[in-house]
Amino acid sequence: MGISEKFHDLLNNRHQYTSEWKEKKGDKVVGYLCNYVPEEMLYAAGILPVRILGSHEPQDITEPHIFNMYCPFCRDCLAQGLQGRYNYLDGIVTAHTCMHMRQVFDSWTKHLPVSYSYYMYMPAHVQSKYAQELLLEELVCFKQSLEGWIGNTISDRALDKAIDAYNTNRRLLKQAYELRKSDPPAISGAEAMEMVLTSMFMDKEEHSRLLQQALTELPKRKNSRESQIRLMLIGSANDDVEFARMTESLGADVVIEDHCTGSRYFWHEVVPEENRLAAIAANLIKKPPCPQKDLVERERFSYVLDLARDYDVQGAIVIQQKFCDPHEFDIPPIRALLEKNDIPVLFLEFDLTIPAGQFRTRIEAFLEMLQPKVA
């Protein structure tokens, strides 16, 4: 099995991976709902942090728990829990995020048996000069809570090791993303998504070993494809790898994305400092922001534009999970920004499942529209 297939296989069998990890290690597994959760702290406590993702299968199991005007991603996540797919979790943690994920957290803790749950306040106004200080206090509370649960203290040494493991993984993911800058890119958008998504539930050290293997093998892989139109995906949490695969099958390369399930997950490394929690807090604050936290200045926009330029993007697909308010607020200005910078935009609204035929037609039309520009 090639390395690319390995990531694909791991993603498709992620529950098997985490269950086996738990059995083998005898340690705890904690699910988390937002990438503002300080995973390093869980890892330092000997816990495997696992991002809860959806499956894109039709379901009606969440209807009694979440109104249908909440986003499909949040309903999909809860559905996985209610269907018993995350039964191996010992706990669930989230950081202050949108209302929809808060609802998932609440319903999860009400209906699914976990021995530990924690809601960490993550400042919404990360640009405030007082946000980092507040977050540090919250991390101290979270650490105390975790230590109470596991019955051990989380040492500085363990934190250093966790920070190092996470930073290494971030660095390697970033190197893998560098491979997308070539024309044609050495890895596809779907492959890149699978690398990031697997990083969200795998043991970081093990994942990093796979990434190293990928960085050795993939550049040598014979790329039979010709140059295609270089697209960027922008928007809400998106774990729909099949969508990226379909888009790329139509004559495009997804070369970069701005999703919390993509580049935003790993973009910046923790800069080590004496106070380890302060270092983690600083990294969370400077993360490429979720729109929910992009106040008062639109800092996310310059991040998006820089990515578009660095990856030589020719068009963008703005994806919105239906009813995702924070992204909805950003859609008109971000479209205007990209178009002003000569990057045409296709807007698609995502649901639990996507209308593949309709989207295919729209993407094909979009690519046709871009073709003369590219030529």
Added chain:
Amino acid sequence: MTTYQRYQTKPLDCWQLSKELRAKFFQEIWTAKDGGKTIGIGLGLFSNSLPTSFPDAVFAEMGTYFTIVANNPEQAIQCAETVSARGYPADICHAAQLIWGSMFLDQGPFGPFLRPDFCIQLHFCETQGKATQVMSEYFNIPSFCIDAPLIPPGRPQEHFKKNLVAQMQEAIEWMEKVTGKKFDDEAFVHGVRNEWEVAVLWAKICELNKNIPAPLDIRMLSSLSAPLFLKRNSDETVNYTRILYDEVQDRVKNQIAALGAERCRLLHEGVPPFYFLRFFRIPEKYGAVFIGSSLDFGACGAFERQENGSWRIAKTPKELGMAMKTREDALYALAHYFVTSAFMRSLLVIGKTEEQIKRVEDWQVDGVVFHCDRGCQALPAGMPEARLAFKERGIPSMVYEASHGDPRELTEAQVVDRLESFMETLGLDPLDD
């Protein structure tokens, strides 16, 4: 023929005062520019003292404004269509859409939209800071955001208060810079004292609605709270709220009811459909009265959450022994209010079901009506879980889908039919007269 007790009813004596104050406060805002005053603007639930403790400064609190826009269905639809035409999805917060629509169209219930000088926002619902961001960009004016934390029950609170004090202190310095005016500490301390008194009085008024018969109904609560939203820091509002409290106490003492035929008490959860307020009158013919909602109780009322989920009237800073002499004292008192506000905290969702159950018990409610609001993500949070919990406990409830601000989202015949069916499931028949 069903027999039931009839209670005395009478119009509120201070109704006229409430209307006059609301009109006056709106006029002050809308004529501020003519008088050379500085206008700060923000959406919903903010301290009025902080942005107005400057010479010649007003604060345009848009939470009441959008309800007036929504009250005119034609105008509300025009606003929503204008916002859609600018590329915003239709399900984005409808309150924001009404305000933006009015702003983009430069028209509204009081004529052309305001020309604010700066935005300032307490951000505790993800809509708020984002809505203000659009306003500040549209007018090209500076904006400041104060992040209000949502804290799970039982967690330490002091570091949050300290953080809020620091943010508000920074806000003051920022406003001094953008307005070129000096902050008036004395006015601020006085205003915060007033805000606290008004918030506690309002909570006491809402608590009086626990009595049978309810002295006020949801429509009265909604209208009577308007001056508190608009200018709760003013002496006039303090005076008005004192008068109102006395009057409501008197109504309780003399069993003066909002609905003479009260035999069933309903709680509404969610933002009301402001273009269809007669919704609340439909149950009256069955002898059922809407006695309020968490929004009516908590948005202006100083309630704190108890461990069991019950809302109790908060203690004032004075009762808590807090000093209230300096700017720092007043900032701390405000921070304490934001951190302990049961209503704001309920947006966290965690623990909300327990609160809803206790609310039913505490306010002696017979049935709950949930508004699944397609234009609000904050208040409908936790509703399905509450329904499940109610079902277990035998508390009747119903859900209707609509919007607080977009009349196109409400199918009147269906909603009315559903409400009337709910009355029947509660064992109520239309009264004979």
